[in-house]
Amino acid sequence: MTSPTEEIWEERRGPRSGFGKLLKWGFILFNLWMLVEIAVLFSRVDQVRGQYRDNGFAQLGINAVANTRLNEIFVIWAIGAVILGAGVLATRGKKQMVRLAGAGDAAPAADDHWRPSAEAQALIERGRK
Numbered sequence: 340m341t342s343p344t345e346e347i348w349e350e351r352r353g354p355r356s357g358f359g360k361l362l363k364w365g366f367i368l369f370n371l372w373m374l375v376e377i378a379v380l381f382s383r384v385d386q387v388r389g390q391y392r393d394n395g396f397a398q399l400g401i402n403a404v405a406n407t408r409l410n411e412i413f414v415i416w417a418i419g420a421v422i423l424g425a426g427v428l429a430t431r432g433k434k435q436m437v438r439l440a441g442a443g444d445a446a447p448a449a450d451d452h453w454r455p456s457a458e459a460q461a462l463i464e465r466g467r468k
Contacts, residue, residue: 349456377412384401
């Protein structure tokens with residue numbers, strides 16, 4: 340329970356810049372592209388396996404190539420996700436700390452655009468009792 344002398348703060352983030360939005364969409368599209376690459380790989384492997392059903396050595400070769408390609412996709416995916424993910428985190432909006440209430444604060448005027456969150460409002464009400 341908060342006392343009437345405690346201040347209540349809320350963290351808010353500003354909007355992303357244009358470059359930040361572009362980087363975020365690049366990150367999302369990159370991940371989707373990697374999923375499509377895996378689906379295409381499995382589809383192609385199924386087609387080739389169907390052509391060489393009776394040849395054991397061909398099946399072995401197909402499995403080895405598919406495994407190598409799948410590992411390659413996972414490495415590219417991991418490296419790309421780390422690089423793009425770091426960029427997405429670095430381009431977030433600026434953090435701002437907004438003071439919601441403090442010791443002896445009066446209620447905001449009706450025409451103010453200031454609106455505390457529901458949790459902050461509950462804390463304010465408990466503090467006034």
